[in-house]
Amino acid sequence: MTDSWRGxxxxxGNVALDLVNTVSxxxxxxxTFDRLTAPDFLPLWLTRTELGSFASSSTLVEPLRELRETLYRLLTAPAPADVAQFSAWLSAAHSLAVAPPSLPLRxxxxxxRVEDVIPSLTLTADELLRSPDxxxxxQCSGPGCGWLFLDRTRNHSRQWCSSQDCGNRERARRHYQRSKTPIEPLPNG
Incomplete structure (x- = not known):
């Protein structure tokens, strides 16, 4: 694992959200740390997300950043310009799309090729945006985090991107606050 993967x-819960989360x-x-610009991160990310294995993927950085930021805004505070931009990418992706001859069509x-990554991610993001998911x-409740995730808990009460990461920091912060707060003596009565 390279340093760009630390943290x-x-x-x-969805590769489109994992793309959005490449900003720490x-x-x-x-x-703020943009992992897409970190050396060796993108080829490893593409491999781990099963989008392909491309040693030379530097031409993808800027288009992925544009898609990532548009997706983030669509998922948190959609604006007409973002919908229009995503629609243009979606039209281009559909011109390259194929579906197996079975229902439902997917x-x-x-x-x-490396050029197929953006259209593939666009269709994946479209599926997420149109689904009940x-x-x-x-968005993670951790101060400063901003990562997005699918809350599949039974009562939809998940607060943090990771209980072991942001969740632990919050629990440690609360514990520290409780331990430094002086305890008032009970009045004699």
């Missing part, structure tokens, strides 16, 4: 996990500390400007873009997308 990063595929935990969004999105809501904390002092700590359109995909086979990733045979879109209502399950949550």
């Amino acid at each position: 990063y996990h595929l935990l969004g 500390w999105r809501l904390d400007q002092a700590r 359109w995909t873009v086979p990733v045979d 879109a209502a399950l997308v949550r």
Whole structure:
């Protein structure tokens, strides 16, 4: 594992959310880290998300960043410009899409070349945006985190991207606050 993977996990529940989560500390400007620009991150991410194995993927960085930021806005605060931009990518992706001859039709873009990654991710994101799962997308409650995930808990109460990461930090913060708060003596009565 390279340094660019330290602190990063595929935990969004959907590859489109995992793409959005390639920005760490999105809501904390002092700590924001764009992993797509980190050396060796993108080829490993593509392999681990089963989008392909491409040693030379540097041409993908900027288009992926544009798709990622548009998806983030669509999932958190959609604007007409983002819908229009995504629609253009979707039209282009559909021109490359194929479906097996069985119902229900599931359109995909086979990733045979590095140029197929954006259209393939666009169709995957479209499936998420049109599915009931879109209502399950949550943003981590960890201060500064900003990662998105699918909340598949029974009562839809998941708060953190990872209980072991942001959840532990929050529990440690609460414990520290409780331990430093002076305990008032009970009045004698």
